[in-house]
Amino acid sequence: MLTIHAADLVLTGDSTELPGGAVLVDGDRIAMIGRYEEVAAGHPAARVRRWPGVLTPGLVNRHGAVLLEHTYFPDDTFETDELGAEPITGAALADLAPSDARRGNSARRCTQKLLARGVVAVTGPLTTPTVRTAVRRAGLEVLASVGAEGPPALDPFAGGAPANAFLSPLAAGGPARLAVFDVPDEAALAVRGAVTCVATVIGGRLLHRRR
DSSP, rough: OOEEEEEEEEEOOOSSSSEEEEEEEEEEEEEEEEHHHHHHOOOSEEEEEEEEEEEEOOOOETTTHHHHHHHHHHHHHTTHHOOOOOBOOOOHOOOOOOOOHHHHHHHHHHHHHHTTTTTTEEOOOOOOOHHHHHHHTHHHHHHOOOOOSSSOOTTTTSSGGGGGBSOOOOOTSOOEEEEEEEEHHHHHHHHHHHHGGGEEEEEOOOOOOOE
8 A cells, every 4th residue: 555654844865855745655665756646646545644754764773773772671560569650671681680581572572672663673682582673573674783872872863963873874675664753843853852753664564643
């Protein structure tokens, strides 16, 4: 099915800005990028998803291994009374000594938080099988480890320009991996961060939608 993702502003990730832009997705690939009127006129049968704000390439979180394998995210329903709501790291994590199954459940909660911030890829390596399974099921790509600046953060925009967090530019024929943020422009995105994400698409599938 053809789907048009339309937004107030489309940033392709290669310095191109399209006010009133749209991205046409065919399966797991991008078929066309342009002004909404042009895209819609050429594909009148396509489903249309209209989003507020800025549509960008999907993001990469360069602290993936730390967040997924060396941080424990307590379960909001069952564990926060005992463990608190904040992520657990360092000596406290060593004392908790979670089993591989608990690590996998933590990674699943972490992937949902990442998807809710427009993340489509994380850096590895990931060595725990249950963690790798959680990441694979979430649809996130795992990249080779690269240097990451600043303390680990769920928000890929923390401490840097938004464009530095884009995985790869949006292009016709390329993979349909994109995110949408409810902000007016890139400057506002840098200030307000990835928590403004309203939608995340990976492989053409809408994997996060803010309700």
